[in-house]
Amino acid sequence: MAKAKQKKEKSFFPYIKWFWILFGSGVLFVILIFLLASWGAFGTMPTFERLENPETNLATEFISSDGETLGKLYLNDNRTPIAYQNLPENLVNALVATEDARYYDHSGIDARGTVRALAFLGTKGGASTISQQLAKQLFTGQAARGWQRYTQKIKEWVIATRLERNYTKEEIVAMYLNIYDFGYAADGIRSAARIYFGKEPSDLKIEESAVLVGMLKNSSLYNPIRREELVLNRRNTVLGQMAKYDYITQEEKDSLQKLKMDINFNPESHKEGLATYFRMYLQRFLKNWVDENPKLDGEKYNIYLDGLKVYTTVDSRMQKNAEDAVEAHMKNLQTEFFHQNTPDRNKTAPFLDLETSEIDIIMERAMKNSPRWKTMEREGISEKEIRNSFLEKTEMTVFDWNSNSYEKDTILTPMDSIRYYKTFLRTAMMSMEPQTGHVKAWVGGVDYKHFQYDNVIQGARQAGSTFKPFVYAAAIDQLRYSPCDSLPDNQYCIEPLKHGNIEAWCPKNSDGKYSGENLTLKSALANSVNTVTAQLIDKVGPGSVVAIAKNMGLTRDILEVPAIALGTPELNVYEMVGAYGTFANQGVYVKPVMVTRIEDKNGTVLFEYTPETKDVLSKDVAYATVNLMEGVTQYGSGGRLRHSFAKNQTVYKEIITGYPYELTNPIAGKTGTTQNQSDGWFMGMVPNLVTGVWVGGEDRAIHFNRLAYGQGASMALPIWAMYMKKNYENEELGVSKEAFEEPENLSINVDCTKVLQDLKDDLDTEDDLKDLGF
Template sequence: ITEDGEVLGTFYRENRTTASFDEISPFLISALVATEDERFFRHSGIDARALARAVYGLGNRGGGSTLTQQLAKMQFNDPARNIVQRIGQKLGEWIIAAQLERLYTKEEIIALYLNQFDFLYQAVGINSAARVYFNKKPIDLRVEEAAVLVSMAKNPSLYNPRRYPERAKQRRDQVFVQMVKNGMMSEAEKDSLQELPIQLEFRPQSHTAGLAPYFREYLRGYMKDWIKTYEKQTGNDIDLYTGGLKIYTTINAEMQQNAEEAVNEHMGNLQRIFNIIKKDRKYGPYYFDTDPAGKVRKILDQAMRRTQRYRGLKKNGASADSIRTVFNTSIPMTVFSWEGDRDTVLSPMDSIMYYKGLYQVGMMSMEPQTGYVKAWVGGNDYQYFKYDHVKQGKRQVGSTFKPFVYASAIIEKNYSPCMQVPNAKICIEKGEYGLMEDWCPSNSDDEYGGTRSLKDALANSMNTVTTFLMKQIGPRPVIKMAREMGITS
């Protein structure tokens, strides 16, 4: 949870949050009963008429399982391997169904069924399904949306509205027919609704989607370590995924959103410029004075060996030549781009070259007064790039270290932030502080002359003034200052 109360995400093994009967759309209840168990409110767990019809028609005239039996079936984790096991399971379902009917009301059984059904795309239960497919709460589903989800009850993979929209529409329209048959809808309403296409607002829930995915992955590791310490100290067990923990963070949702949008816009612009620069290069993003072909081939071969595809082929005993053939054969794939996911046809080796030509990014914003992290962008897109440049990347600190130099000079020499310093090139000579050669840094704008105050020079990251201060105090006070402020590297 962010500091401004937004939910960044949820750690889960199964993306399921329960909904009570009162939180489920009446359209959903009607569609489910009409389609799956039209005598649900009149039987006690086993529908003798439906069972007889199923036996007489050998299953071709509809199934015989009630909603309660289907709920009971969900309690069996492993599918039956043969007819004997299935008969045993069926008997078990009848027994469990009868027990469920004694223990729960009809409304509770419907809620239990909908809360346990797997609607694909990590949408287990009606709460998740309504969010994933329509970005709604279950209570807000319209009748045509409810019918789509109910149509999946027969076979979620077969009637997947995202992959098979036409097939799913046919099944949805059949749900309307059943609702008319059971007096839950008029013919006119059915005819009108059947004219509507399926309109999804598909938002799959995953650990890679949503705000701050890199931060959330870092937080997962942090919390696992915290839980180990907590359990050791208290003797109480906590499960990160099922323990009901609420984790409050310093991330600001608005700042995080702005950071991700800014990174995407800025890096997209830089990438377009870079693509123009490397367009006419034979070896893409690489430039070598000697043996460019050999050096690029070595880089790509190393990258190839780090892929899951290569490791899988190698594990299955594929020869080097056959692996090379696979990596040089074009296949359909989806690749990352700064404009969004792009469907294309590339060979795996070409895709490696493509990704090698992409700029990478890392950004973190911290509140200096408290050290609170407000925004964390660890990379281009967590779905494609798991490497976190904020947490894992090792980079030269560059000008971000200058405040330590200025602070040391102010303390050691009692300088004022308003003190004027010449804006002139200054060298630290070879041999001083162990330098192997003279060090004469330039300003980024290559402009000199006049004087600048310390505060102005720091604000503009002027190398000349920083060098002047370093000559006045030497590196030891700066190192001491950095250590006292928590720098350990």
Template sequence: MAQKNNTTIKDISYYKKKFWKLFLYGFGVMILFFTLASWGFFGSMPSFEDLENPESNLATEVISSDGVTIGKFYNENRTPIKFEDLPPSIVKALVATEDERFYEHSGIDARRTLGAALKLGSDGGASTLTQQLAKLLFHGEGSSFKPFRIIQKVKEWIIAIKLERQYTKNEIISMYLNKADFVNTAVGIRSAAKVYFGKEPRDLTIDEAAMFVGMLKNPSLYNPLRRLEKVRLRRNTVLGQMVRNGALSEQAKDTLEQKPIILNFRPESHKEGTATYFREYLREYMKNWAKENKKSDGSDYDIYSDGLKIYTTIDSKIQEHAEEAVQAHMKNLQQEFFNEQKTNKNAPFVNITDAETKTIIDKAMKNSERWRVLKDLEKSDEEIIASFGVKTKMKIFSWKGEIDTLMTPLDSIRYYKHFLQAGLMSMEPQTGHIKAWVGGIDYKYFQYDHVGQGARQVGSTFKPFVYATAIEQLGMSPCDTIIDSPFMIHKGKHNVTEDWEPKNSDRQYRGMVTLKRALALSINTVSAKLIDKTGPEAVVTMTEKLGVNSEIPIQPSIALGAVDITVEDMVAAYSTFANQGVYIKPQFISRIEDKNGVVLYEPVPESHDVLNKDIAYAVIKLLEGVTESGSGVRLRTQGGGSGDNRWTGYPYMFTNPIAGKTGTSQNQSDGWFIGMVPNLVTGVWVGCEDRSARFKGITYGQGATAALPIWGYMMKKCYEDPDLQVSKDPFQRPDNLSIKVDCYERKRDTIADSTAVPIEEEQNTEEFGL
């Protein structure tokens, strides 16, 4: 018996030794495994520096002057947010749902890990929030192959422990929410809140916060745009977890569970949102800036991933009102254009030959993306041209929304040629700060920028440059008189190659008129006489000093505006008059900061004197005459009208001082209005992409009808906006003014501009839709 007991004891001792030997060997192997993993034997591990500065891939923010993010440049649409800016509800929901013992462990939850191991992972993983962050930051989704997955999990543990040592619990939560992908271009909680609900994270309600936490389990599966009911059920599960963890009362849960999910989806893509044309203009500028301004290590800034903050001069409210004005007016003006083109066999082109039409269409084909792609595929010109005649499925733009249709690419080219375009820019004359920039009607479909890119014929809006030159060079005043009578500049004078005899639009002559009345009536003969006296060289010099970059021909005919200039340059030039004769170069950036708030760039305003204060003020008084008795007088009246999509009068009724000028190019290809109040100058252009696509008559094609209503609509909205301080005051009158500007004269009939009809006919023209 004793021998048997001794044998049993020996067996137990043997197995004990065996067990401890295996345990120690296993423990040693595990230690070695973890050590090798931490040394990067199974793949690179983040260094201490990596943990200090984890790869972030941050979007660059474009911020308005009133602090609103109006756009982003990104590879990954993510903008970081600090823990203190998170709503408590999302933190509580996150911890309750994803990691109940988050504040108790040091990166690894031993209880959950052991439970997952015993169930062989059948009940899901045991990753803590810190482990999930490690996975997001340093090795993505990883492999599904089990041996590799084990190695990956070990690496997660090691990184999680390092993260817990390096950061506070609150920092880990904010880093995790900043890195999480919520799909639909929304990476990070701040982008998600803006994209799905149009608000900042701090403004999220409890149920909205719960929705985002619910999405974290599987963002593709719980995508609110595709499976809203599934997302709602998942949200309610999160609310239940909050109750379980004491973060929410049962009564509150019952109420919140009944709420529907109401999205305010605002995708933050490069082609959608606010100020799209301006953002593209800014993007091109920033690309060049990044090349010229290096980081401290000599590398280039990446505007898509370095998390820069670009503070712009754009005012989000003025921009919003400008875009709304363009949309409201152009939608209705376009309908009139469509109506007119119904009887035009060569629509939308007017008075051009078939050969000229073919040239326009062929050029559009060769400039198209289809042509470029097929050329890259080494298709012949004949094959490519044939493809333009084959019907294909496509989405096309319309003012009633996108249309899915079947159309040949050739037909789509002609279809898009029908659309009237617009360009608008607003600027603060005292600072040069651009406050609004609308380069077209829809950036997704029409990407040509009609503010900074497209120079168009300015018509009578050029005439103030002629008058300013005359006042400066000849010592004239707005109250001086000049004869409106037939006039000719003979061949040879001012390098004229043949006799030039300008005509007034109504073929009438009014005899003696003041300069103020001549500009209000936009009398062509007076402009021609003035440039004859000053010489075209002086006018060109004046135009250049006003910041116009276009090449202006030195010939008398420029007095009538046969000159192509951009909206941007025209607004800057007119702003000089409102800024007491001082030109300031338009400015659209206030400063650029890096992701840590360090200022990288602050522009220095560029300015120079052009005119003395008295002359600048005299030009302002001339331009006030346009809105007192000229083509701009409709800004002060209340017209009438009736019918759907027809003119409904002029609902502006402005009583404050306004200086401005309409302009219409030859054959109504371009309509302009530039309007000024003391602290805001806004220029508007309207026309088709091709100059041969236009209104046949003056009724809708003139600047007073095509462009002025956009200015009026926008300014009405600005004046109604309590957040804006757009001036209604008079323009500042210089002390000891030496030029006579207060003219008293009998009112007479008024015309719109150099190509417009008499005011009696204009007053029968009702304005639509505004």
């Protein structure tokens, strides 16, 4: 019996021995495979340094002064990473429940899931952990095929275990969500939350988090914009997983699964969103900055890939108010412009007062300056072929105020489209805090996608009467005039050869009339009386006016001739706002500031701005000039800011539809209108905010045929008024309603109460109001 038992044990021993040999060999083989993978036998493996600092393309982010993202700058990856603590708990729970239920229990490889996947050949779910998915996203890329797929999987396992050693579970979750491409330029969870739901990740609801986690399976297939029903089912699957692992109750699951998907699609692109013109200015600013400020190793920062954070002065709320005001007014103004330029009213529309030959010259220049011409020219196409292409009809999408999203599809020749776009009025608006120079709002046009020329800083147009305050300031500064001093409203001529003029200069008032009365400077500026302004520049000389204007930030060439008193210099809104800020800031010029700080992706400060200031005027002179401009809004051409005429004066109904604004706080300002109503300006100030607005056509021959519509008070002032009304509705913005601060021991008399009261008492008829510019 004992011998039989011993013989039986001997017969089984070889099997046991070979089992352990095979088992051990298998284990050693697996170890060898992993070692070979780690040594790079199956392809390059990431170094320790790369594991510590994985490379991803990061978008540059523009941040407003109130902490909102204005937009981003990127080539392919619109990615802005966020820390784990900024992820909502429900998002992390949805991720773990759906993608890796035992995430917190393994070290990169889920053994149980792997065995299950091998046993059932993947039919009952895969075994890829969150760490492995991150490894694939970071280091191995898209799934390979054939034998390479197996070697890639091994590499992912190795990298996953290394990631688990180098990072915490929380960091891995954040990295994975930050790197995933959710489609529609939604690179990473922050972009995805903003683009698909219009909010930051921390504000995502459970059902919204479930949508985004569901997209992780395949963001192209499970995309809510393209396949709503499929994504809804996938979202409900995620909610089911959350209930299965007790992250939510069954009751919550049932309730949430009944909800519709509330997608709030907000595509992020360089041509759409808030502050588009300002963001393009920032792009140019950054390109110049990186050229002058290389990295420590001498390389240039890449503004599209290096994840810079640019902190700006613009307030997102005020920017929105500005864009809303521009949109509301320009849409209405354009309607009237179209009305005046129908074929039966203007055969040369949109041009006025031009011969056909002159229009041909303008169109020829526009054609040769177009991107289409320049692109074809670079490609070596002959001029004849290029010209012919401009006469061929083609399908295109054009701007249209009356269509959804302000676009419509049409068929036009490229030449016709050039003329079509010339029918649209352009605008520019900038708003600045005069004490700091911080620019709070910047609108360079009506629609960046279709009108990419930034009229705030790229354009320059004649300033009209908005230049007159510089003349008055020079007179107050050098001759010690006060707002209450008076000069006669008579024809006034400046002799030839005086102040550099070749011929005698005898400017007329806008209505061609002279009252013959003595007018206070306050009244003369309020009503843009040209004869009085001519007398002032004759007394102080054009050189003195130019010197003051230059010290207030106007950098363009200004001829030192008397005619500049009426606004012949071509200036832009950017410099005009900075200059007017000197008046509001008690004579101290502060150069406009748009960027306060730049940081790299790690938060290291690379740039901090230093204010540029200059003492230009004394406090008394600055205050007296502001006092003069207050008259413009009290009883001059800016008076419609305060008064209503619609109730009993129908003659003005057509130009004040939607008025009055009825602003009651102290406001200083100046309207401006150039020859033939080609340009309309309004510069408006309260103690802590200076805002400039310009409106006009692309060419000076594109303008209204009547002063009622073509003056600055009709074209530009309404934008300022609507913007300020919206600002005042939000008390958090802190826009001042107080009076301008009067200097102590003011040496210039500004109390013209009796004179002004006498004038106001006379203004009780429609004709009087019309004479004042209403």
